[in-house]
Amino acid sequence: MGSGYRVTVLTLFPELVTEYFRTSIVGRLVERGDVVPEVVDIRDFTTDRHRSCDDAPYGGGAGMVLMAQPLAAALESVDARARHVVFPTPAGLPFVQGDAQRLAGLDGMVLICGRYEGIDQRVVDEYVDEEVSLGDYVLSSGELAAMVVMDAVYRLRDGAIRRESVVEDSFQDGLLEYPHYTRPETILGRRVPEVLLSGHHERILAWRRRKQLERTACRRPDLLQRVALSEDERVFTEEILKGEKDNGRNQGS
Numbered sequence: 558m559g560s561g562y563r564v565t566v567l568t569l570f571p572e573l574v575t576e577y578f579r580t581s582i583v584g585r586l587v588e589r590g591d592v593v594p595e596v597v598d599i600r601d602f603t604t605d606r607h608r609s610c611d612d613a614p615y616g617g618g619a620g621m622v623l624m625a626q627p628l629a630a631a632l633e634s635v636d637a638r639a640r641h642v643v644f645p646t647p648a649g650l651p652f653v654q655g656d657a658q659r660l661a662g663l664d665g666m667v668l669i670c671g672r673y674e675g676i677d678q679r680v681v682d683e684y685v686d687e688e689v690s691l692g693d694y695v696l697s698s699g700e701l702a703a704m705v706v707m708d709a710v711y712r713l714r715d716g717a718i719r720r721e722s723v724v725e726d727s728f729q730d731g732l733l734e735y736p737h738y739t740r741p742e743t744i745l746g747r748r749v750p751e752v753l754l755s756g757h758h759e760r761i762l763a764w765r766r767r768k769q770l771e772r773t774a775c776r777r778p779d780l781l782q783r784v785a786l787s788e789d790e791r792v793f794t795e796e797i798l799k800g801e802k803d804n805g806r807n808q809g810s
């Protein structure tokens with residue numbers, strides 16, 4: 558794999574991020590040197606007696622703003638000008654699987670964890686390469702958002718998980734995943750779909766593909782525009798969209 562993925566996280570809550578790097582799959586990647594984490598406490602770069610990192614917004618309004626000075630100093634300390642800087646924020650561009658793949662192809666990144674109402678725009682203008690949003694809701698913790706971005710990136714790096722597991726991911730083929738089943742054959746009064754017990758590989762693949770199409774058409778029709786479908790598949794999804802087929806919103810089979 559070569560050398561590790563160098564990820565630097567700038568935060569006001571270093572314990573939160575340090576704990577993340579110690580835990581679970583990421584912890585294992587760090588132990589193996591596949592991921593080289595660096596957690597930087599923005600507060601260490603304050604210059605005033607009170608170690609303040611936030612101040613009232615110019616122009617008035619609710620909430621506080623993360624000050625430019627400590628954040629800029631923290632960024633300089635990690636040579637951010639020469640690195641790829643990502644700022645997760647609800648005001649960013651939608652973060653999608655393709656972004657995770659692109660970031661996984663770099664040798665590392667710098668992540669800024671926002672807090673308060675936002676960070677001083679001048680820092681964004683000076684240092685940030687991209688702003689990404691996880692979806693249309695607001696988290697109070699930029700650390701959580703940064704962890705989501707890191708997780709999506711790490712799992713694409715060699716050695717993190719089995720390769721075929723990545724290839725079969727939801728979104729890797731642009732469709733939602735098919736439902737999964739494991740032993741026993743019957744539980745909660747529900748049987749596993751017979752086709753999965755048939756040992757008939759082609760029929761299983763066809764069933765899974767159909768489930769993917771059903772789910773995607775019902776839950777995320779917006780995704781269908783960007784997927785290459787066969788003529789049959791196009792007709793099948795059209796029928797679902799017109800409500801001519803069972804919608805499959807909840808059920809597996």
Ligand code: 6GU
Pocket residue numbers: 644645646647649671689690691692693694695696697698699702
């Ligand atoms: Cl990237 N950050 C925060 N704080 N909230 C969010 C988000 C990011 N994406 C959706 N909500």
